[in-house]
Amino acid sequence: MPDLLIELFSEEIPARMQARAAEDLKKRITDGLVEAGLTYAGAAAFHTPRRLTLALSGLLAESPTLREERKGPRTDAPEKAIEGFLRGAGVTRDQLQEGDDKKGAVFFAVIEKPGRPAAEIVAEVLDTTIRNFPWPKSMRWGTGSLRWVRPLHSILCILTDEAGAEVVPLDIDGIKTTNTTEGHRFMAPGRFAVSSFDAYVSELKRRFVILDATERADHIWQDATNQAFANGLEVVEDRGLLAEVAGLVEWPVVLMGEIGADFLGLPPEVLQTSMKEHQKFFSVRNPKTGRIERFITVANRETRDQGVTILAGNQKVLAARLSDAKFFWENDLRVAKHDGMEAWTAALSNVTFHNKLGSQAERIERIAALAREIAPALGADPDLAEKAARVAKADLSSEMVYEFPELQGLMGRYYAEAAGLPAEVAAACQEHYSPLGPTDDVPTAPVSATVALADKLDTLTGFWAIDEKPTGSKDPFALRRAALGVIRLLLANDVRGGLVHLIGRALRSILAAQHLIAQAKFEQELAAADQTYAKIMQTDIATIEELMIELDNMVLEAQTNTPDVGNSSTQLSTDGDKELKHLPNVATDLLAFFHDRLKVHLKDEGIRHDVIDACLAMPGNDDITLLVKRARALSDALKTDDGVNLVQGFKRANNILTQAEEKDGVAYEFGADIKFAEAEEEKTLFTALQAAEPKIAAALEAEDFAAAMAAMAALRGPIDAFFTAVQVNSDNDVVRRNRLNLLSTIRTTVLKVADLTRIEG
Amino acid sequence: MxxxxxxxxxxxxxxxxxxxxxxxxxxxxxxxxxxxxxxxxxxxxxxxxxxxxxxxxxxxxxxxxxxxxxxxxxxxxxxxxxxxxxxxxxxxxxxxxxxxxxxxxxxxxxxxxxxxxxxxxxxxxxxxxxxxxxxxxxxxxxxxxxxxxxxxxxxxxxxxxxxxxxxxxxxxxxxxxxxxxxxxxxxxxxxxxxxxxxxxxxxxxxxxxxxxxxxxxWNFDIANTDVLLKHFEDAEAECAAILSQPVDDPKTGKRIVMAQPAYDQCIKASHLFNLLDARGVISVTERQAYIGRVRTLAKACADAFVQTQAGGWTPETAA
The missing domain is CATH 3.30.930.10 (Bira Bifunctional Protein; Domain 2)
Incomplete structure (x- = not known):
C-alpha cells in the first residue's frame, strides 16, 4: 500500500490562514479520494509560511472494481424503451441478461466499473482541490487565471511504496508536479528531491525548516521562557500571538531584547499592546514588580553574529513605536489633569454614533440620564453613576485610544484616576463595556454595573427604534451580545424589577433625541410621550402585555407625528430617513428578543427551552432575575422522579378537564366539596391539595421557588393514587362534577408555580 | 581556527x-x-x-x-x-x-x-x-x-x-x-x-x-478652505466634462480619448480632499462621501483609459 505526499509551495501565506488551510487540504483531498474508492490508513496535514503539506499513509494502490446490476424494461417491451435503457446504462444489446421479476421476464444490465490506479485519482482530486480551494481571500498573478492565496510556485506530489517513489503527473496552469521542493529561503536556497514523507521531514530540517507548526510553537515558547527565567523574568502568555508567530517563521530563533528605560513608566497594557500589535513581540515581565521590562522577538534565521544585528534593529523600531506611545500618553495625561475628562466628552459631539441615533455625545447624555434613574435598583449612588456615565467614553477622544482602539476603557480608567475622579468612576470607565462575551466577567461594582446596563439598554432600544435589528447571521452592531450583557448584568447583580420599565425609560430618551422627532414638533411630541411614559410607570396598568402595548403606541405615535422631512433641512434629511418606517411593537419585539437571548443563555446552563416557556408564561416575566430563579427551580424539580410524574399527572388532569369543559360548555372552577368524595384516594387528594395551597402561596410570596416546587411535587403521590383508583367520569353527575372541580383545583394550584402545560413529553 | x-x-x-x-x-x-x-x-x-x-x-x-x-x-x-x-x-x-x-x-x-x-x-x-x-x-x-x-x-x-x-x-x-x-x-x-x-x-x-x-x-492653519472646496468642485466638474467629450476629435479627425487629462483632475481632487482633511473641516460622515466622490472620478478615468490604445483598445477589439 503506497503512501502519498503532497506539498503546495507558494509565496508567504498569511499566518492567520495557515492552520485552517492545512485542515481544508486534508479534508478535501481525503474526501475526494474516499469518494472515488481510495481509502487510506492515516492522514496528517502541516503548514509553514510557504507550504501546505499533506501526508497520507496506507493508501489503496487502486480503487476497487464496482459491479452494479440495473433492472431494465420487460423483455417484451417496445424496442424504443429497450434502446433507451441501453443508452442510459451504457451497454450493448448482447450484454443484457434476462431475469424474472414480479412483472415477468425483464432485462438486466450488469455494469462494471473497473478500478483505477491511485495516481490517476490523486491527480484528479488534487486538481479539483487546488482549483476550488476555500481561501478566505485569493488572488491571481502574472497572466494566469488560477487563484491561490499568493502565487503558487511548485507542487510536490509523490506516491511511495516498496519499489520507490513516483511522481503523480499533473499540470495545473503550467505548474507541473515534481518530487522536489525548497528549504529555507535564505539559509538553504535551492531545490532538492524527496522520496518519502520521513525523508521530506528530515531533509527539510537539515535545510532549516521545521515542518510542524506545533513543534515551532513549542520551541519558541520553551526558548522564550528559558531565556526569561535565566534573567529572573517571565514571559506574558499569549497563545494567539504564539500561533501567529509560529506561522511567520520556518526556522524560529528566539531573541530577548531591552525596552528603553524611558518607556518603562508606560502602563504595562500600553507596552504590551504596542509591542504585540505593531511588532508581534512577546512581553517579558518582572514577577516581583509586575512591570514589563523586556521583549521577546522571533527571527526566521540564524546569523553568524547570533542575532545581534537583528535584535539591534528590532530594538530601534520598538523605540520609535514607544516614543509615539509615550507622546500620546503624556499628552493625554496633560489633558486629563488640566481640562478634565469632560473636555474629551465634549469633543465626542463631532463623532457620529449612528446617523439616525446622533453623536456619541448625545448618546452619552442619554446614558447618563438613564444611569441616574436606574442607579438605586443596583445600589449605586445616582450622582456617581451619572458622573461615571458622562466620562466613561471620554477616552475615545484620547490620542492613545485613537492609536490603539483595543485600549478603550482601560485608558479611561488611567485618565480618570489622573483627573482625580473617585475610584468607582474610574473603575466604571473600564468596566462598563463588560460583559463582552458569554464568558467575560460581569461587573458587580454598583456604579460600573449601572453604567454598563444603561449603555447596553440605550444601544438596544436605539437600534430597535430605527429598525436595525439583527437578522439571521447578520448582527453588525452586536445587539445579541448587548442583550445577553443586560441579562447577565441583571442576574449577577440580583436586580429586581421589570425590564419593561427599563425599556420604557430608554425608549423615552431615544424618542427625545431630535433625530427621531424633528425639531418643529419636538416639544409637543415630547410632552405627549412623557405623559404616556408617566402613565406606563403607574402600577395600576395591570399586565406587562398592556404596558408593552402602551409603549409600542408611544413609539408609533412619536414616529407618525414626525413631520415630513422631504423639504426640511433637519438632521433627518440624510439618505434613507425618508423611508423611516413607522414601527409597530418596538417594545414588545425587544422584550421577545430578550426572552430569546435568555433561552440561549439558560440552555448553556442545561435548562430546557420548554422549562423556560413554562416560566415565561407566568406573571412578572419581564423580571429576569425572578424568571431565572423560577426556571432554575423548575428545572431542578423536573430532574426528580416526583417532578416528572407530577407533570404526567397534571397533564392527565388538565386533559380530562379541558375535554369535559369543552363538551359541557362550562368552566369547572367552583372548587370541589369533600363531602361528595367517595373513594379514599379522592379524600386524600382533597387533603393534600388543601395542605399544599397555603405552602405554595407562602413559598411564592417569599420567592422561594424551590419550596414551591417541592410542595407542588409532593402532590405527585396523591394525584397518581387518585388516577389509579378513581374513574372521573362517574355515572353520578354530582360526583363527576365534583371530581372535575377537584381536577380544576389541581390545575389552578400547579399553574401558580409554573405553566406545566408547556412542558414537553 | x-x-x-x-x-x-x-x-x-x-x-x-x-x-x-x-x-x-x-x-x-x-x-x-x-x-x-x-x-x-x-x-x-x-x-x-x-x-x-x-x-x-x-x-x-x-x-x-x-x-x-x-x-x-x-x-x-x-x-x-x-x-x-x-x-x-x-x-x-x-x-x-x-x-x-x-x-x-x-x-x-x-x-x-x-x-x-x-x-x-x-x-x-x-x-x-x-x-x-x-x-x-x-x-x-x-x-x-x-x-x-x-x-x-x-x-x-x-x-x-x-x-x-x-x-x-x-x-x-x-x-x-x-x-x-x-x-x-x-x-x-x-x-x-x-x-x-x-x-x-x-x-x-x-x-x-x-x-x-x-x-x-499652511496645511494645518492657513490654507483657505473655501478656496480648496471650490477647487475640489472645479476639478470634479472638469473631470466629468473632459470625459463627456466624444472620442473622435473634430479638429484632427482622430480618435483621442482624454483619459490622462481627466485623471489629472482626479488626482487634484484627491489632494484637495487631503488638504481639507488636514484643516479639520471634514467630519467623519462627510469623509466617506468625499472619498466616494474621488472614487467615482477614478473609476470614470479607468473606464476611459481602457478605451485608449495604451489601455489595450484596438479597432479590432472595439468592433
Whole structure:
C-alpha cells in the first residue's frame, strides 16, 4: 500500500490562514479520494509560511472494481424503451441478461466499473482541490487565471511504496508536479528531491525548516521562557500571538531584547499592546514588580553574529513605536489633569454614533440620564453613576485610544484616576463595556454595573427604534451580545424589577433625541410621550402585555407625528430617513428578543427551552432575575422522579378537564366539596391539595421557588393514587362534577408555580 | 581556527540618501524597467502616478520604476518628529504581468542598497492593500527587515473598479525610512542627503526642514478652505466634462480619448480632499462621501483609459 505526499509551495501565506488551510487540504483531498474508492490508513496535514503539506499513509494502490446490476424494461417491451435503457446504462444489446421479476421476464444490465490506479485519482482530486480551494481571500498573478492565496510556485506530489517513489503527473496552469521542493529561503536556497514523507521531514530540517507548526510553537515558547527565567523574568502568555508567530517563521530563533528605560513608566497594557500589535513581540515581565521590562522577538534565521544585528534593529523600531506611545500618553495625561475628562466628552459631539441615533455625545447624555434613574435598583449612588456615565467614553477622544482602539476603557480608567475622579468612576470607565462575551466577567461594582446596563439598554432600544435589528447571521452592531450583557448584568447583580420599565425609560430618551422627532414638533411630541411614559410607570396598568402595548403606541405615535422631512433641512434629511418606517411593537419585539437571548443563555446552563416557556408564561416575566430563579427551580424539580410524574399527572388532569369543559360548555372552577368524595384516594387528594395551597402561596410570596416546587411535587403521590383508583367520569353527575372541580383545583394550584402545560413529553 | 570575517555580501554600504535612490534606479534599470520621472502633480503616494494607476489597466505589458514625491498634509510635524513628514519620497516599481521571480528581484534590490541577507531578518507579513479613493485593491505583504516595515509588496487585483488582467506586481519603498535604517540614522533631518565627504555636504534637514515647517503651518492653519472646496468642485466638474467629450476629435479627425487629462483632475481632487482633511473641516460622515466622490472620478478615468490604445483598445477589439 503506497503512501502519498503532497506539498503546495507558494509565496508567504498569511499566518492567520495557515492552520485552517492545512485542515481544508486534508479534508478535501481525503474526501475526494474516499469518494472515488481510495481509502487510506492515516492522514496528517502541516503548514509553514510557504507550504501546505499533506501526508497520507496506507493508501489503496487502486480503487476497487464496482459491479452494479440495473433492472431494465420487460423483455417484451417496445424496442424504443429497450434502446433507451441501453443508452442510459451504457451497454450493448448482447450484454443484457434476462431475469424474472414480479412483472415477468425483464432485462438486466450488469455494469462494471473497473478500478483505477491511485495516481490517476490523486491527480484528479488534487486538481479539483487546488482549483476550488476555500481561501478566505485569493488572488491571481502574472497572466494566469488560477487563484491561490499568493502565487503558487511548485507542487510536490509523490506516491511511495516498496519499489520507490513516483511522481503523480499533473499540470495545473503550467505548474507541473515534481518530487522536489525548497528549504529555507535564505539559509538553504535551492531545490532538492524527496522520496518519502520521513525523508521530506528530515531533509527539510537539515535545510532549516521545521515542518510542524506545533513543534515551532513549542520551541519558541520553551526558548522564550528559558531565556526569561535565566534573567529572573517571565514571559506574558499569549497563545494567539504564539500561533501567529509560529506561522511567520520556518526556522524560529528566539531573541530577548531591552525596552528603553524611558518607556518603562508606560502602563504595562500600553507596552504590551504596542509591542504585540505593531511588532508581534512577546512581553517579558518582572514577577516581583509586575512591570514589563523586556521583549521577546522571533527571527526566521540564524546569523553568524547570533542575532545581534537583528535584535539591534528590532530594538530601534520598538523605540520609535514607544516614543509615539509615550507622546500620546503624556499628552493625554496633560489633558486629563488640566481640562478634565469632560473636555474629551465634549469633543465626542463631532463623532457620529449612528446617523439616525446622533453623536456619541448625545448618546452619552442619554446614558447618563438613564444611569441616574436606574442607579438605586443596583445600589449605586445616582450622582456617581451619572458622573461615571458622562466620562466613561471620554477616552475615545484620547490620542492613545485613537492609536490603539483595543485600549478603550482601560485608558479611561488611567485618565480618570489622573483627573482625580473617585475610584468607582474610574473603575466604571473600564468596566462598563463588560460583559463582552458569554464568558467575560460581569461587573458587580454598583456604579460600573449601572453604567454598563444603561449603555447596553440605550444601544438596544436605539437600534430597535430605527429598525436595525439583527437578522439571521447578520448582527453588525452586536445587539445579541448587548442583550445577553443586560441579562447577565441583571442576574449577577440580583436586580429586581421589570425590564419593561427599563425599556420604557430608554425608549423615552431615544424618542427625545431630535433625530427621531424633528425639531418643529419636538416639544409637543415630547410632552405627549412623557405623559404616556408617566402613565406606563403607574402600577395600576395591570399586565406587562398592556404596558408593552402602551409603549409600542408611544413609539408609533412619536414616529407618525414626525413631520415630513422631504423639504426640511433637519438632521433627518440624510439618505434613507425618508423611508423611516413607522414601527409597530418596538417594545414588545425587544422584550421577545430578550426572552430569546435568555433561552440561549439558560440552555448553556442545561435548562430546557420548554422549562423556560413554562416560566415565561407566568406573571412578572419581564423580571429576569425572578424568571431565572423560577426556571432554575423548575428545572431542578423536573430532574426528580416526583417532578416528572407530577407533570404526567397534571397533564392527565388538565386533559380530562379541558375535554369535559369543552363538551359541557362550562368552566369547572367552583372548587370541589369533600363531602361528595367517595373513594379514599379522592379524600386524600382533597387533603393534600388543601395542605399544599397555603405552602405554595407562602413559598411564592417569599420567592422561594424551590419550596414551591417541592410542595407542588409532593402532590405527585396523591394525584397518581387518585388516577389509579378513581374513574372521573362517574355515572353520578354530582360526583363527576365534583371530581372535575377537584381536577380544576389541581390545575389552578400547579399553574401558580409554573405553566406545566408547556412542558414537553 | 576561526572563520575569516566576511565583508557584508561584498556590497559597500551607501553613504547618503541620494546614493540609495541612485542604486535603486540602477538596479531596476538593469532589470529592464523603464526608469521614469516623478509625475508633475501633488499626490499622496507613488501609486497615483499614471505609470501605475492607469498602466496597471488593460492587457499591454509594462515595466516602470520611479521616485515619486508624496504629500500627506495630516502627517506634518513641523520637521520635529524623527520619522513623520508631510512631504516624502516613495520609490515605486510596477511590472505587468508580475514576473514569477518578483520576490527574488525585490530581495536583490535590498542587497543592492547594502542590506546583507546573511545578517538581517527579512519577512513577508500579510498586508492587503486597498485604496478606497482609487477603487483599487490587491493582496500582498508589508516587508519587514528586523521588525521594520521597509516596503509594500502588492499583486493588483482591481484598479478603478476593473479586474486586472494580467496582474501587476507593485513594489513601494518608503525611501526616508528605508534609508534611515540602512544608514543608521535616528532623526530624518540628520540624514546625509549627499555624500558627507562632499565639499558642500547637505543633510536632509538642510534641504527640507524649512519646507516642513512652512507647509505644516499652511496645511494645518492657513490654507483657505473655501478656496480648496471650490477647487475640489472645479476639478470634479472638469473631470466629468473632459470625459463627456466624444472620442473622435473634430479638429484632427482622430480618435483621442482624454483619459490622462481627466485623471489629472482626479488626482487634484484627491489632494484637495487631503488638504481639507488636514484643516479639520471634514467630519467623519462627510469623509466617506468625499472619498466616494474621488472614487467615482477614478473609476470614470479607468473606464476611459481602457478605451485608449495604451489601455489595450484596438479597432479590432472595439468592433
Amino acid at each position: 576561526s572563520e575569516p570575517q566576511k565583508a557584508d555580501a561584498g556590497i559597500a554600504k551607501p553613504k547618503s540618501f541620494q546614493e540609495i535612490i541612485l542604486r535603486l534606479q540602477a538596479y531596476w534599470a538593469d532589470k529592464g524597467c523603464a526608469v521614469m520621472q516623478p509625475y508633475d502633480m501633488e499626490v499622496g503616494a507613488g501609486t497615483f502616478h499614471p505609470a501605475t494607476t492607469l498602466r496597471s489597466l488593460g492587457t499591454r505589458h509594462w515595466a516602470a520604476a520611479y521616485v515619486q514625491p508624496s504629500r500627506r498634509p495630516t502627517d506634518g510635524r513641523y520637521g520635529e518628529n524623527p520619522n513623520r513628514l508631510q512631504h516624502y519620497y516613495q520609490y515605486q516599481v510596477l511590472i505587468k504581468p508580475s514576473p514569477p521571480d518578483l520576490q527574488a528581484l525585490y530581495l536583490g534590490s535590498l542587497a543592492a542598497i547594502g542590506i546583507d541577507m546573511e545578517m538581517h531578518d527579512i519577512r513577508f507579513v500579510e498586508d492587503d492593500w486597498e485604496s478606497p479613493t482609487l477603487g483599487a485593491w490587491g493582496l500582498g505583504w508589508e516587508v519587514w527587515c528586523d521588525g521594520m516595515e521597509v516596503s509594500q509588496f502588492t499583486y493588483f487585483q482591481q484598479v478603478g473598479g476593473h479586474d486586472c488582467h494580467p496582474v501587476s506586481g507593485e513594489l513601494t519603498y518608503g525611501l526616508e525610512r528605508l534609508a534611515m535604517y540602512v544608514l543608521g540614522i535616528d532623526h530624518v533631518m540628520d540624514m546625509p542627503y549627499n555624500d558627507p565627504q562632499s565639499p558642500i555636504a547637505l543633510s536632509y534637514g538642510d534641504v527640507f526642514l524649512q519646507n516642513e515647517q512652512e507647509y505644516s503651518r
